[in-house]
Amino acid sequence: MDERVREHAEVLVDWSARVEAGDDVVVSVAEDAHELGVAVAAVLGERGANVTTLYGSDELSRAYLKGVEARVEGEAGEDGTGEGEIDGGDAAVDAADFDADPAVDRAIFEAADAYLRIGGGRNVTATADVERATRQAYAKARQGVREARMDTDWVSTVHPTRSLAQQAGMAYEEYQEFVYDAVLRDWEALADEMAKMKDILDDGGEVRIVTERDDAPDTDVRMSIAGRTAVNSAASVAYDSHNLPSGEVFTAPYDTAGEVFFDVPMTIDATRVRNVHLVFEDGEVVDFAAEAGEDALANVLNTDPGARRLGELGIGMNRGIDRFTDSILFDEKMGDTVHLAVGRAYDACLPEGESGNESAVHVDMITDVSADSRMEVDGEVVQRNGTFRWEGGFEA
Template sequence: MDSRITKLADVLLNYSLNIKKGEKLLIQGGEATLPLVKAVYKRALELGAHPQVDIVVEDLGEYMLKFGSDEQIMYVPESTIKAFESVDAFLTIWGDVNTRFLTNVDPAKLKLRSRGRQELVKIISERMEKKELKWCGTQFPTHANAQEASMSLTEYEDFVYGAGYIDDENPVAKWEKIREEQDRICEYLNNKENLRIVSKDTDISMSIKGRKWINCAGEENFPDGEVFTCPVEDSVNGYIRFSFPGIYAGREIEDIRLEFENGRVVKATAAKGEELLKELLETDEGAKLLGEVAIGTNYGIQAFTKNMLFDEKIGGTVHLAIGRAFPEAGGKNMSTIHWDMLCDMKEEGKIYADGELIYEKGKFLI
């Protein structure tokens, strides 16, 4: 086994999730992620935790969406709900056998699945807000994901572990330093009321009054590197063009352009995948509102890999998410989806806070 796998397992449990003896840990991963699932399970036992595993099989998900009735697609087993009501920590490990296995699934079926998970999403969100549930999501490098990134598996492994500083002698110390630096940015932004983002074909403004900026330094996503908040729901006005393709369930939506009035999307176009874009915006009442505005700060990630875990952290970018907001940031919007879209700021980008230029061409000026 690659020694970086066991090192990553140790960082996830001791830093990201801070697992304690006696805590119940749910580990969820796809069939291609088994090496990391096993390493995490073993380390959890060594720490005195109670791990349990949920392996997600891609073929079964495809069968359900293609052959299941509406009722079956929306059904969430009682055992799944019970698990999320009782575990202390939840680790999601992403890694695909085939990133395109949902490409030909009817978008309406994906929408049904999201609606069916409303109760589960609510349970997870409320428990996380109350600090009753710790969660982290991470990536295991697989052939399929390497292919999506236009890399060999070896190159992609180096990319993934490098983005998390797993090759450092002490990755935890590195992330603690990042947390301190980003704390200063968040403290500054917490005193601001209005945010304006300007870039190519983009000029969008929103109120952030009373909202809290969250420092993302490896606790809930790993790797990490961003600061984010939730805009006041009815305050978003303007337009934005997303520089990179939006990826949803393995499907690409290219050249996304959104216009907002009083918080809601009033116009949405895309050069490719516009039907899916509009389906997503109709998922539920909250899907047309912004749930997040964020600034990527990980300058060690520069390659766009069609994986938002990494892409949204790219230093010199911002991303906005339609749908579910984060209560810990003061967000109130509810939705079963939370979908991030990425805008490059390195050439023409500027960010103003209360009218003051604080960010230009991909770098903070403060």
């Protein structure tokens, strides 16, 4: 076994999930993540934890959901209500077609202290031919399971696989190097650095992001952050952080005004989306455009009223991530980037008793701020052209 796989497992168990002896840990392992799954199981055994393993297969999920579509289509044909048109017809799948309270799955997570999800499937678009309405209905029906899972000390990571390398446009060995550069960090040192950004945001009232480029539309957007608490997302549940790798500081903005151009390509609902332009007034998206994938963007923004408002402002600070890979797990953490997410706000950023922006979606969009840009907090420049004010080379 590559020694880096063992190191990845140790970081996941010890730094990220903070597993202790006697903890009940659920581990979900994707199809091609077996090697990391084995390493994680060994480390958990050495730490004295109890382990339950799940098979996290997108191909199995696709088979199940396509089976539900076929059943609903058949039932519609039998009772004469329609021709079985899954997408938008009388036979569209909804949450009632699934068990509203999948007690077995929920019980597993209710009994768990920690949940470790190890991604790395065979096909990054395995569920691309499952209707969007079906996937949404399934997610809605499993809300109770999701809430039980989120109540654990959960962490999500990925094993470098050939399918992910292909998605990133890299050779397999090159992609392995990329992943381990992002994961095998001095997380304590990075947490200390990111704490500087957290303190600035916690003390601030308004953030302004500006980009001025000859080859792209300008960004000039303001948002309030007063009363919010920023999260130092240092890849550990001890920091309210649940992704490995991580390396961002994020908060929950509101009262957004202005316009922003997102120049980093992304995949939304299995659709390539590129060069997104959003215009905000009174906290809400009032106009939008995209060079590619505009229909997918529209579907997101039309999900519910909260989908047109921001739920997150995130500042990437992991410079072990040095290129875009079409994976939000990595891309939003990349140094010299800022991302905004429309939709749901995270509770960790909100005052006790405040719900923040509510939505069924949370979709991140990223802009490169490595050049011709600045970020201000209460009128003071805290980052210019990707360099923070505490770093060498910063120009006020």
